[in-house]
Amino acid sequence: MNVSCTVNGRAQVAEGVWEGESLLYMLREHLGLYGSKNACEQGECGSCSVYLGGTLVCACLVLAGQAQGKEIITVEGLARGHGLHAVQDAFVEAGAVQCGFCTPGLVVATHDLLQRIPSPSDAQIREALAGNICRCTGYAKIIDAVNLAAGRSRS
Amino acid sequence: MKPRLAEETTSGGRVGDRVRRPDAVQKVRGDFPYSSDLQVDGMLWGATVRSPHPYARIESIDTKAAKAAPGVKAVLTFEDVAGENAYGLEIADQPVLASDVVRYWGEAVALVAAEHPEQARRAADKVKVEYAVLKPVTDPEQALLPKAPKLHPGGNVTRHIKIRHGDQNATAEVVVTGDYEIGMQDQAPLGPESGLAIPDGEGGVDLYIATQWLHIDQKQLAHVLGLEPHEVRLTMAGIGGAFGAREDLSMQAHACMLALKTGRPVKISYSRPESFVGHVHRHPGKLHYEHGATKDGKLVYVKARIVLDGGAYASSSTAVIANASCFAVGPYQCPNATIDGIVAYTNNPPCGAMRGFGSVQNCYAHEAQMDKLAAALTMDPVALRRHNSLETGSALITGQVIDGPVPVAELLRLVHERPLPAPAAKNADLTAMPGGVSNTTHGESVKRGIGYAAGFKNIGYSEGFNDFSTARVRLSVVDGKPRVEVHTAGAEVGQGLVTIQAQIAGTELGVRDVMVLTADTEVGSAGSSSASRQTYITGGAVKAACEAVRERVVALAQSELKSGEGLRLEDENIVGADGNVLVALATLLGEEVIDELRVFRPRKTSPLDPDTGQANAHMQFAFAAHRAVVDVDTELGLVKVVELATAQDVGKAINPQAVEGQLEGGAAQGLGLAVMEEIQVQDGVIKNPSFTDYLLPTILDMPPVRMDILELGDPNSPYGLKGVGEPPTISSGPAILAAIRAATGRPVTRVPVRPHDLVL
Numbered sequence: 006m007n008v009s010c011t012v013n014g015r016a017q018v019a020e021g022v023w024e025g026e027s028l029l030y031m032l033r034e035h036l037g038l039y040g041s042k043n044a045c046e047q048g049e050c051g052s053c054s055v056y057l058g059g060t061l062v063c064a065c066l067v068l069a070g071q072a073q074g075k076e077i078i079t080v081e082g083l084a085r086g087h088g089l090h091a092v093q094d095a096f097v098e099a100g101a102v103q104c105g106f107c108t109p110g111l112v113v114a115t116h117d118l119l120q121r122i123p124s125p126s127d128a129q130i131r132e133a134l135a136g137n138i139c140r141c142t143g144y145a146k147i148i149d150a151v152n153l154a155a156g157r158s159r160s
Numbered sequence: 161m162k163p164r165l166a167e168e169t170t171s172g173g174r175v176g177d178r179v180r181r182p183d184a185v186q187k188v189r190g191d192f193p194y195s196s197d198l199q200v201d202g203m204l205w206g207a208t209v210r211s212p213h214p215y216a217r218i219e220s221i222d223t224k225a226a227k228a229a230p231g232v233k234a235v236l237t238f239e240d241v242a243g244e245n246a247y248g249l250e251i252a253d254q255p256v257l258a259s260d261v262v263r264y265w266g267e268a269v270a271l272v273a274a275e276h277p278e279q280a281r282r283a284a285d286k287v288k289v290e291y292a293v294l295k296p297v298t299d300p301e302q303a304l305l306p307k308a309p310k311l312h313p314g315g316n317v318t319r320h321i322k323i324r325h326g327d328q329n330a331t332a333e334v335v336v337t338g339d340y341e342i343g344m345q346d347q348a349p350l351g352p353e354s355g356l357a358i359p360d361g362e363g364g365v366d367l368y369i370a371t372q373w374l375h376i377d378q379k380q381l382a383h384v385l386g387l388e389p390h391e392v393r394l395t396m397a398g399i400g401g402a403f404g405a406r407e408d409l410s411m412q413a414h415a416c417m418l419a420l421k422t423g424r425p426v427k428i429s430y431s432r433p434e435s436f437v438g439h440v441h442r443h444p445g446k447l448h449y450e451h452g453a454t455k456d457g458k459l460v461y462v463k464a465r466i467v468l469d470g471g472a473y474a475s476s477s478t479a480v481i482a483n484a485s486c487f488a489v490g491p492y493q494c495p496n497a498t499i500d501g502i503v504a505y506t507n508n509p510p511c512g513a514m515r516g517f518g519s520v521q522n523c524y525a526h527e528a529q530m531d532k533l534a535a536a537l538t539m540d541p542v543a544l545r546r547h548n549s550l551e552t553g554s555a556l557i558t559g560q561v562i563d564g565p566v567p568v569a570e571l572l573r574l575v576h577e578r579p580l581p582a583p584a585a586k587n588a589d590l591t592a593m594p595g596g597v598s599n600t601t602h603g604e605s606v607k608r609g610i611g612y613a614a615g616f617k618n619i620g621y622s623e624g625f626n627d628f629s630t631a632r633v634r635l636s637v638v639d640g641k642p643r644v645e646v647h648t649a650g651a652e653v654g655q656g657l658v659t660i661q662a663q664i665a666g667t668e669l670g671v672r673d674v675m676v677l678t679a680d681t682e683v684g685s686a687g688s689s690s691a692s693r694q695t696y697i698t699g700g701a702v703k704a705a706c707e708a709v710r711e712r713v714v715a716l717a718q719s720e721l722k723s724g725e726g727l728r729l730e731d732e733n734i735v736g737a738d739g740n741v742l743v744a745l746a747t748l749l750g751e752e753v754i755d756e757l758r759v760f761r762p763r764k765t766s767p768l769d770p771d772t773g774q775a776n777a778h779m780q781f782a783f784a785a786h787r788a789v790v791d792v793d794t795e796l797g798l799v800k801v802v803e804l805a806t807a808q809d810v811g812k813a814i815n816p817q818a819v820e821g822q823l824e825g826g827a828a829q830g831l832g833l834a835v836m837e838e839i840q841v842q843d844g845v846i847k848n849p850s851f852t853d854y855l856l857p858t859i860l861d862m863p864p865v866r867m868d869i870l871e872l873g874d875p876n877s878p879y880g881l882k883g884v885g886e887p888p889t890i891s892s893g894p895a896i897l898a899a900i901r902a903a904t905g906r907p908v909t910r911v912p913v914r915p916h917d918l919v920l
Contacts, residue, residue: 039194044851046432102188104350106351106401140856144858144859146820
């Protein structure tokens with residue numbers, strides 16, 4: 006089947022999608038957007054977090070066909086032009102990136118958090134990012150990055 | 161034909177600077193190509209047929225139906241292994257594809273390549289393997305009995321380490337004993353085992369891969385593929401974490417075999433369940449300890465029997481058991497020791513390297529023993545530890561005298577004197593409570609506990625292993641500016657090696673633009689990114705190559721400027737003895753390219769004496785201490801770790817931000833083993849091979865880590881640095897266990913701690 010959707014502001018048609026494929030597989034293997042990562046395929050690790058119709062989802066838990074006619078924003082679509090989005094820049098600066106495999110999902114989830122709550126408390130940050138597993142950092146510098154991005158957005 | 165790899169970007173910074181990672185920009189944009197992201201035109205997908213039995217004889221393999229399935233281009237079995245069908249890091253005891261017998265659940269038996277990954281998986285289901293099921297050996301103690309079936313020709317003892325130090329008949333006034341059990345932990349790197357093999361059309365193959373050691377993969381691959389090493393070329397793809405899981409081969413040989421057979425590029429990328437059987441795990445173990453001490457709290461002797469379950473194949477078991485034995489007493493002076501460390505073959509999942517490598521298992525035991533001893537002596541547990549701490553000039557139980565800073569007592573003092581976190585607040589946010597948003601308590605029956613632990617381990621390879629790394633450094637002028645290129649085969653697994661290489665080159669050559677080239681087998685071996693060794697060993701190689709480049713620059717300047725002594729390279733200029741700039745480096749070089757290759761070796765080590773375990777077996781030691789504060793719901797057995805405090809001597813923090821990241825991330829993995837992470841194996845079968853059922857610490861589980869980072873300077877190492885990565889994972893968990901014991905008053909001798917261990 007073919008799936009038509011808007012991805013990062015561009016109209017796209019994914020051709021030859023098999024009915025059993027996930028949105029994650031479609032983004033990666035049909036549309037060449039490898040930024041969303043495949044680490045658990047069970048919605049446990051959040052590495053494939055994307056916006057689907059404005060809602061944060063794990064792309065591995067969404068069937069490709071469910072994206073028909075919807076708007077999708079992936080980690081590749083957050084920054085304008087060649088620069089970095091404030092959340093991305095904060096992750097780099099805070100040292101929140103080690104192996105980086107969880108990073109795209111955490112960047113998207115943080116983007117979503119700061120849209121909803123511009124100045125989140127420590128508990129709100131932890132609650133919002135509890136669905137994103139990082140195996141390298143122990144999360145301290147991720148919390149630093151969220152606070153850094155929130156502070157810069159305010160100022 | 162080659163896949164798109166990570167950009168080779170330039171970065172600057174000097175040793176000691178907080179440097180932004182050059183690879184982080186691509187990573188935050190989602191533009192960093194990991195091994196599971198690789199693709200080229202015409203690529204096939206590989207899938208692996210795996211044993212559903214932990215122990216069985218293979219009667220027959222029928223590939224006909226699989227070969228006829230849609231999209232299938234090849235189905236391979238052991239008969240297609242061109243070289244010797246055996247590999248392994250220390251002992252070549254593992255087949256690439258099982259031929260006559262399978263020894264663990266999930267062992268690879270056959271391979272499929274197809275146009276679509278789902279076609280490959282479905283065809284794999286059509287490979288018919290007939291098995292004669294055998295009764296698996298699933299308990300290492302049973303495996304050691306004479307009546308147990310021999311799982312390998314040499315029997316079931318993979319290695320037995322004997323340490324006989326001092327008086328073997330020593331007696332003591334105060335004696336405590338204990339039995340401890342460690343569950344099987346998974347490294348759980350987020351990036352799955354994956355890679356892309358591209359046949360070169362002339363019988364050779366190029367493999368793009370995420371691995372901890374390119375050259376050991378190359379050596380093993382050439383052996384099993386029946387090729388010369390130069391016919392198997394490896395290039396590093398982006399690595400999504402490692403922690404020991406990428407030391408052994410996983411899909412490397414399989415992808416190469418399929419690519420060579422089909423003549424097309426073949427990618428294999430494991431699913432999470434497959435990853436759980438596709439790499440080795442941390443050894444589970446049972447440890448029996450006896451500590452004897454004087455009435456005033458001096459250790460007299462330690463006797464220990466440590467039995468680790470190595471699973472079906474050796475992997476790095478022989479080195480893990482050496483560590484577990486050599487550091488069995490912990491960072492304490494002990495004049496007499498009798499240690500038996502045994503690792504056995506079973507039909508459980510194979511175990512091997514994971515961060516901490518043998519020193520994690522024994523730390524739970526020796527630290528519980530120290531607390532028990534303190535209680536028997538009515539001494540403060542920290543005071544007892546400080547009273548017995550190793551110092552510079554102390555002899556280990558292997559007889560090795562430690563030189564350089566040994567600040568064990570100081571590390572314990574630092575974590576002990578750090579202010580404690582505030583008591584649990586009334587009406588605290590649920591996420592701060594044991595049980596979290598499950599809303600199981602608002603503070604009722606919650607008790608706080610505080611615990612301490614210290615640990616240590618070796619840095620680099622031990623027991624006479626030929627430890628070295630290779631670096632090539634090239635200085636030229638690009639766009640009118642000096643440019644340094646650093647080329648090593650060192651694996652950037654997330655720890656920040658790419659940053660450190662650039663910092664070292666920037667420091668030694670005073671050049672701002674340093675480019676770290678993609679790691680591959682075109683340059684000599686770097687050894688593995690393990691044993692906390694890369695900053696020391698590959699960092700040492702980069703430093704040595706830079707020094708050679710600098711000498712040539714100065715010689716060139718002397719020749720060109722017809723100047724004598726005292727010239728030096730400083731801030732991209734040649735400076736005279738009086739400090740005046742004589743010529744810009746770019747002007748001096750012009751078209752000239754200065755290219756130097758160096759091999760760096762740390763000081764040598766010696767094999768352990770087989771009867772006594774005595775030797776100077778280790779090159780460097782790193783120490784850490786932790787304090788844990790926990791809240792335990794004593795009715796439900798739920799634990800909330802409130803805070804971790806740590807102190808660690810890193811010698812010299814090359815990149816302080818990266819050092820902090822290692823201390824925080826390593827502590828999280830220690831917390832995982834202490835309170836939640838366990839691969840549950842029943843009758844040889846993994847019951848929880850997914851992130852739904854294998855619990856990893858989330859941001860809600862991980863408390864703040866308060867840190868004291870000491871830079872005491874090792875006189876033997878480059879810049880005085882010490883390996884950093886593993887000590888945080890050693891004593892963090894044992895400190896949490898001590899805190900749980902303090903909160904509950906229960907002995908708690910098994911990790912991970914389960915609710916029923918605390919209430920039933």
